[in-house]
Amino acid sequence: MSAGPVLIDALRALVGDRNLLAAAEDLRVAQADGRVADGSEPCAIVRPADAAQVSEIVRLAAGHGVPLVVQGGRTGLVGAGLAQQAGALILSLDRLDRCIEIDPVNRMATVDAGVRLSALNAAAAEFGLSFPIDLGADPMIGGMIAANTGGARFLRYGDVRTALKAVEVVRSDGTGERMRFGAALWKNNGGLDLKQLLVGSSGALGIVTRATVALQPLPQARLTALLALADPHAALMLLRLLEDGFGTLLTAFEGISGAALAAALRHVPTLRAPFGGPLPAYAVLIELSAGSLFDAAELEDKLGTLLAPLMERDGTPILDVATDRRDGLWAIRHAVPEGLRSEGAVVACDIALRRGDVMRFRDDLAARLAAAAPGLVLHDFGHIGDGGLHFNCVWPKAAGPLPDGIADRARAIVFDAVVTEYGGSFSAEHGVGPRNIAQYRRFTPPGERRIAGAMQRLIAPVPIGSVDFGTGWSEELDDVE
């Protein structure tokens, strides 16, 4: 399973000396993603210049029986881009970053898989367009397809799946066959849409080398507001009120627990306290976006009209409102993860619920965790507008190191409740990787896993990546044969 000198020499001949990395420091860096460094040590990192080289690398790795894992921006949170076996070969997308073609009339971009989200958005902005998936991180497009990234503006614009129109992909079939699924078209129903299987596949169904995605008009007027709520449950009423009043202009509705807000403000010195009084039990960040015929002042007036009845008397749901016409309040929202890390050891669960269940779930699970894992403090935040919740807990630094077993126990309680009792998801928008494959196996019915595994083998006959969606590699091959 480890690469011999013959493979390494062949790779070096293909991509050139400087694009075949095997120094200890390079191998160390490749073992970490956006969460932790728990990947196995690869034999090398190969950096192809184009799809033809990707294809040749797939052939070489398959021929030598060396596992191949694709690595994008290393911003993933489930380990799907890390080697799971010592000696695996890492294929880095970072040199596949030359093509960024914007078609402004069609409102689409065709980009190499190694192009960063920020680079795509910079190119699109020149045409008054945007790839409207908002994240704290700056991943590569290939990784965004593998994870089906959602983010904070999902409520209006959807996820990568919604935007993806075409992919060029290298199959792991030993021949490294290059295929193209889809076209640069908004409507296209001339057959089964095979590219859909690649979305959210954790890089295990083929190596995307280029993609065409839909862009949206870049909003010309924007207003953000941070609302202090006396009672978190009021958030759901507020969400419906805003959707009714603003319709498609509501582009984000984010929730931040009082604990998470306090952690961000305490540990990120560039932030200023948004509210006059003490911090509330819960805060909601909303964003309104409109075209050039509107302005932020007009949005602010209308928001005032809508919220006034909720603020006028004592005991009303909204305690305070901070507004900003220049996106400034997003800094508070995006500082929350850093605030939590500074507060202590984070036990993270990326879950999704029906929107109406979010607040009930918070109450329910906070009580269960207090009993089963005392000392862990809930610091949740997330995308209330789409039911996506970063149900994260913190073991405070002051309490010493995180005791053995607490994290696993807490996560088991959360995942069991969210899936089996609430009908929710154990992975809202981070995908499936080595860090949550156990949940995938636990919660996915065997019949569905058998089909998923067979699908995976159809597109990727030679295993690539770090995830097996089936019930076991040998078992499924028997099923298909």
Place this chain on the structure above:
Amino acid sequence: MSAGPVLIDALRALVGDRNLLAAAEDLRVAQADGRVADGSEPCAIVRPADAAQVSEIVRLAAGHGVPLVVQGGRTGLVGAGLAQQAGALILSLDRLDRCIEIDPVNRMATVDAGVRLSALNAAAAEFGLSFPIDLGADPMIGGMIAANTGGARFLRYGDVRTALKAVEVVRSDGTGERMRFGAALWKNNGGLDLKQLLVGSSGALGIVTRATVALQPLPQARLTALLALADPHAALMLLRLLEDGFGTLLTAFEGISGAALAAALRHVPTLRAPFGGPLPAYAVLIELSAGSLFDAAELEDKLGTLLAPLMERDGTPILDVATDRRDGLWAIRHAVPEGLRSEGAVVACDIALRRGDVMRFRDDLAARLAAAAPGLVLHDFGHIGDGGLHFNCVWPKAAGPLPDGIADRARAIVFDAVVTEYGGSFSAEHGVGPRNIAQYRRFTPPGERRIAGAMQRLIAPVPIGSVDFGTGWSEELDDVE
């Protein structure tokens, strides 16, 4: 291949006498869909009451070796719901119409597959919500999934794929296994999204019995406007201007050729002429939709501001504008198909192009058709905002019956050009069925068809429906084995 009395008796025992139809008139009706009556005569039509009966019917049909085809609202246009072999059994969804559950906080509906679009929208409207796929026809949800219906508001809301969150499906595996893919969640990335393969699969990958779809806030303010253009090419400039100015409030941008507009006004007596002067070369219908904090007058003012510079001088792109605050102008757009049928024999092509290519393609193909099929008159219309074009031609009644071969020749020219020269689609939103399976085979690379066929067999091991996405039934089984 025809059903013997044993199967018929078993079906009758299962669903009851009145739900097993075999009278000549019933069989005749079941041979037609939204376009023509070219289906083969089925042996019977069976109307199951629930998913358990669907499952039992699949087992019975498979056990007797009788082909099974699912029929929804018979509004499809490619024949995918019609029997292709005499003696096939039709499974009608029309009694699967009892469940319509609206979750207003989650903004989703769970509905039986036989529920009509109009019934879903009536139920959603009670909660201020909408399933925003706008069509002239009134299909069933099951058929909408099979065709991946798009319609006239795709520009803002997307297609059925965008909205579909979960399906319950009966597999054709001889056991009639019932499976559920997905959940009532906006974000959910805990595995491969297998339900995606069912979308746009023409009913050939399993029988959907129930589905959960996302709803959108029902707009509280709406303005429609019909714009008379001196030059069709101005439509693309206008589209970008509206997207920039109104952002997400632009919910439709439809194009109607002067010939199609004239045919609608001539043959549909309830319509009134929208413009003061003579009919223009091209008309564009736009729709703006907003929440309750806005009103139609405000939208009309802003539209006036945006359009004024395009109308003020002689020789400007916009000749006239008719506005309506109550959706009245949609009647003209939806009357176009009837207008064309009254004008003569229609040769229809449902194609998609990059938006920037639409007007160039019209010019190009009008010239080629004039040379190759003289007498056919282009009467195109469609969804310019998403590049979907009903590139329809009319052989006028005054010219006598449509000569043999003209329709096939015209369609071949259009499809060859759209796919091989323009990179477009031969089926934008009508899916694949017996009427265009030849185009599917012609334009889909064999490698992709092999994978598609193998996928189809994985989910639907016993053939159902009327479409084979593979390269031939026996050939693919060899590939998989």
